[in-house]
Amino acid sequence: MKQILAFSVCALLCAVIVHAQSSKPRPYKVVFDLTTDNPQDQTAVLRWLREVASVNPETEMEVVMYGRGLALVVPGRSTLTEDVKEALGRPHVSFKVCEIAMRNQQVDRSELLPKVMTVPDGIGEIVARQKDGWGYIKAVVH
Amino acid sequence: MKQILAFSVCALLCAVIVHAQSSKPRPYKVVFDLTTDNPQDQTAVLRWLREVASVNPETEMEVVMYGRGLALVVPGRSTLTEDVKEALGRPHVSFKVCEIAMRNQQVDRSELLPKVMTVPDGIGEIVARQKDGWGYIKAVVH
Amino acid sequence: MKQILAFSVCALLCAVIVHAQSSKPRPYKVVFDLTTDNPQDQTAVLRWLREVASVNPETEMEVVMYGRGLALVVPGRSTLTEDVKEALGRPHVSFKVCEIAMRNQQVDRSELLPKVMTVPDGIGEIVARQKDGWGYIKAVVH
Numbered sequence: 001m002k003q004i005l006a007f008s009v010c011a012l013l014c015a016v017i018v019h020a021q022s023s024k025p026r027p028y029k030v031v032f033d034l035t036t037d038n039p040q041d042q043t044a045v046l047r048w049l050r051e052v053a054s055v056n057p058e059t060e061m062e063v064v065m066y067g068r069g070l071a072l073v074v075p076g077r078s079t080l081t082e083d084v085k086e087a088l089g090r091p092h093v094s095f096k097v098c099e100i101a102m103r104n105q106q107v108d109r110s111e112l113l114p115k116v117m118t119v120p121d122g123i124g125e126i127v128a129r130q131k132d133g134w135g136y137i138k139a140v141v142h
Numbered sequence: 143m144k145q146i147l148a149f150s151v152c153a154l155l156c157a158v159i160v161h162a163q164s165s166k167p168r169p170y171k172v173v174f175d176l177t178t179d180n181p182q183d184q185t186a187v188l189r190w191l192r193e194v195a196s197v198n199p200e201t202e203m204e205v206v207m208y209g210r211g212l213a214l215v216v217p218g219r220s221t222l223t224e225d226v227k228e229a230l231g232r233p234h235v236s237f238k239v240c241e242i243a244m245r246n247q248q249v250d251r252s253e254l255l256p257k258v259m260t261v262p263d264g265i266g267e268i269v270a271r272q273k274d275g276w277g278y279i280k281a282v283v284h
Numbered sequence: 285m286k287q288i289l290a291f292s293v294c295a296l297l298c299a300v301i302v303h304a305q306s307s308k309p310r311p312y313k314v315v316f317d318l319t320t321d322n323p324q325d326q327t328a329v330l331r332w333l334r335e336v337a338s339v340n341p342e343t344e345m346e347v348v349m350y351g352r353g354l355a356l357v358v359p360g361r362s363t364l365t366e367d368v369k370e371a372l373g374r375p376h377v378s379f380k381v382c383e384i385a386m387r388n389q390q391v392d393r394s395e396l397l398p399k400v401m402t403v404p405d406g407i408g409e410i411v412a413r414q415k416d417g418w419g420y421i422k423a424v425v426h
Contacts, residue, residue, distance in 0.1 A: 023221025035425040127419025138280040138422040277411025280422040
């Protein structure tokens with residue numbers, strides 16, 4: 001009798017643990033493609049980084065900027081610098097700027113916010129992420 | 143002789159059937175990402191749902207709305223409610239709203255059109271679809 | 285002693301070759317989704333085709349146009365016809381127009397620039413490319 005009780009309690013505990021695990025969302029990986037310097041698009045990306053992290057803290061997020069998108073991480077060309085710094089301080093978040101766009105717009109690496117990375121080819125970076133199974137979201141909302 | 147004739151007819155029939163099958167487009171699966179309340183974008187998504195179904199009736203289509211995108215399925219915030227209802231009545235079509243966006247904009251589930259579903263995280267839903275091999279289309283045309 | 289020297293030289297050569305190969309970017313495949321007739325979006329796509337080819341000449345690039353996107357390849361509806369012709373002359377670049385969009389806008393195949401291809405369903409074409417492992421970029425920058 002005791003054994004049956006012990007077994008039942010154990011089974012119940014397992015069920016509770018499994019349920020708790022299954023109701024927790026699974027972390028994913030997503031790359032955001034930002035090509036505008038529109039403040040609404042910039043605000044949206046920063047909000048998504050916060051919101052996804054709040055419901056799914058282990059999710060890997062990368063913002064790739066090319067064309068006018070790189071303004072977001074250049075102090076003086078964006079009013080959202082503080083929000084970007086805050087995002088860069090969180091784990092699982094990275095910002096990458098296309099070096100072709102930097103050359104076109106004569107932006108030097110030293111002008112970017114600290115911790116912002118650069119990639120030789122922004123489109124190539126996004127395609128490589130997709131190839132590796134990352135999700136893709138075009139960041140345009142306006 | 144009879145056998146040769148029977149064989150030839152059979153081969154011809156097979157060829158016709160194979161041709162008919164190969165000229166029919168193969169159904170696919172696609173998720174549309176809607177983040178604006180721009181009427182041109184809304185109209186485009188609804189048109190694509192109709193047009194793809196007309197050339198490829200078995201294709202699975204899902205519209206995921208977050209940010210301002212959810213206006214499309216909230217009566218009073220969209221003029222296209224009747225078109226959405228019509229789309230919702232067709233097989234292989236679903237509309238899903240991000241619950242984070244609903245909380246941000248204080249939209250209750252009861253305010254959504256019937257048959258519209260909700261998901262905890264709109265971006266997570268889209269990434270999961272891509273992971274499952276669905277195609278992705280950002281719905282912005284304006 | 286001679287053997288050791290020969291081996292060292294060989295190892296060094298191998299290292300140099302491997303390094304040269306790894307520093308050269310790997311060609312990829314990418315489909316651009318163009319649904320606007322906005323000149324900024326059109327200019328951006330044409331610039332990306334040039335720039336990606338300049339850093340990664342073997343990369344396969346395809347521009348799929350539907351909705352208002354097809355204006356880019358219809359002389360008289362775009363001011364960038366010469367740039368499109370130039371792009372069409374390069375290897376690894378193709379332009380494909382959705383036949384549904386052509387019917388909707390009463391554009392005949394004969395009105396398209398030479399070498400521009402058509403596909404029965406532009407969205408289906410993009411989804412098929414993604415299914416085959418191509419990267420996807422929504423071409424909107426304005």
